Amino acid sequence: MNKILHILTIFFIVFCYQIGQIYIANITFILFFLNQILNSGKLKIVGSKKASISLFIFLIYITLNTIFYSLFFKSIEARSIQQFLYNFQYLFLILFIDIDYVLVEKLIFKTIIIFSTIICAVFLYSGDSVDLFKWNEFMNNYFPGWPNTVPLILIFGLFLNRNLKYPFFFSLVIASAALVTGSRGALLGVIGILLLPFFKKFKRYINISLVISFFTIVLSFNFLLNYESDLKLLRAFDRIDIYYTTMAYLKQSLLFGYGGNTIEQLQYVKIDYDPLMNWGHTHNIALEFTLRYGLIGLMLFSTFLFFKIKEISDFDSRYMFFIFILLAFFQTFIRDFIFLFILIYLKRNESSKNDEYLLNH
Numbered sequence: 001m002n003k004i005l006h007i008l009t010i011f012f013i014v015f016c017y018q019i020g021q022i023y024i025a026n027i028t029f030i031l032f033f034l035n036q037i038l039n040s041g042k043l044k045i046v047g048s049k050k051a052s053i054s055l056f057i058f059l060i061y062i063t064l065n066t067i068f069y070s071l072f073f074k075s076i077e078a079r080s081i082q083q084f085l086y087n088f089q090y091l092f093l094i095l096f097i098d099i100d101y102v103l104v105e106k107l108i109f110k111t112i113i114i115f116s117t118i119i120c121a122v123f124l125y126s127g128d129s130v131d132l133f134k135w136n137e138f139m140n141n142y143f144p145g146w147p148n149t150v151p152l153i154l155i156f157g158l159f160l161n162r163n164l165k166y167p168f169f170f171s172l173v174i175a176s177a178a179l180v181t182g183s184r185g186a187l188l189g190v191i192g193i194l195l196l197p198f199f200k201k202f203k204r205y206i207n208i209s210l211v212i213s214f215f216t217i218v219l220s221f222n223f224l225l226n227y228e229s230d231l232k233l234l235r236a237f238d239r240i241d242i243y244y245t246t247m248a249y250l251k252q253s254l255l256f257g258y259g260g261n262t263i264e265q266l267q268y269v270k271i272d273y274d275p276l277m278n279w280g281h282t283h284n285i286a287l288e289f290t291l292r293y294g295l296i297g298l299m300l301f302s303t304f305l306f307f308k309i310k311e312i313s314d315f316d317s318r319y320m321f322f323i324f325i326l327l328a329f330f331q332t333f334i335r336d337f338i339f340l341f342i343l344i345y346l347k348r349n350e351s352s353k354n355d356e357y358l359l360n361h
Helices: 001-012 024-040 049-075 078-093 101-125 131-138 150-164 166-180 184-201 203-226 238-251 285-311 315-327 337-346
Strands: 041-045 356-360
Touching: 001 024, 001 101, 001 337, 024 041, 041 285, 049 078, 049 285, 078 285, 078 337, 101 150, 101 166, 150 166, 150 184, 150 315, 150 337, 166 184, 166 356, 184 315, 238 285, 315 337
Parallel strands: none
Antiparallel strands: 041 356
16 A cells, blocks of 8 residues: 555656645555554654754744634635645645655656656657747646646656666656746756755865855845846746735735635735736745745744755755755745655655654553
8 A cells, every 4th residue: 555655645746736726645645644643653753953943933923814814814714725825735744744755856857757758758849849839838738747846746756766777867857847947946946956066075065065155145136127038038027027016025924825716816905006917826936935924924934944945964955955945035835745745755865863753552
């Protein structure tokens, strides 16, 4: 049973099929986890107590935040409830999960190779490939998770091949598939993989280097505020408009946010900015958490992520954990199970000296 759920989860991680707005991989993974608990009778916390405590505080806060907002403003939607419940899946980052990571690495990489080859073949033979907007519209009809989630798994594949050591040609195919998505996150992820050996060589300066890299990206965004380009990867008018729209909402409720609601659920709130269109969400993890749960929610969740990154001992995994968090500044991955699964994998070798058993029978 476990092996079947392993294989199903891996397949649906790469091919991001969904039932409604829920990834099938999300369902199979939960079934796998429940099966593990039933067989072992144990629920075990791994990693630092600081990370666990900070996550519990965050979850308590968003619960109270959502309840009070819905009571006082009488406004809560199904999507808000779904996102609220999804936040509890971050518990997987502090729980022991008995995954066969050797099997996962090999099967998921081979599946990614097949997926990448299909993407590249379609791109080469598609008459719409020269126009990325038509290309994305075409691919979105046939490839679930296109174009925002697909780059995540492709970048993950590039990272896996550093240890699996399959021929370089395979990495080239995966990188090409990632870049033809036209995603800003894909470009940043590929660059991040290429820079990994450099950062590893000077890892004693890794903290300051990553901070400098982060602020460089932030400054680049500010540059794009007044920059026009015909190249989709450099075209920022959409994110600029989303940024100003979000800021207009946050002016009215910066500290506590809007009870788990995002932009498309706040049409009833009057703001002093006229957006170009009705945006669905903020496309940015920091803005999204702040809008939903306020500055307090952002700080609590950031504290949890800080402790998780800090407790990962393997340099490559810590670096990639940071890179994937950075990618979330270009897309709202907080409700994306593919994103969460990759983080679960990256923290697989963390120290378990402070393990605690919550359930034992």
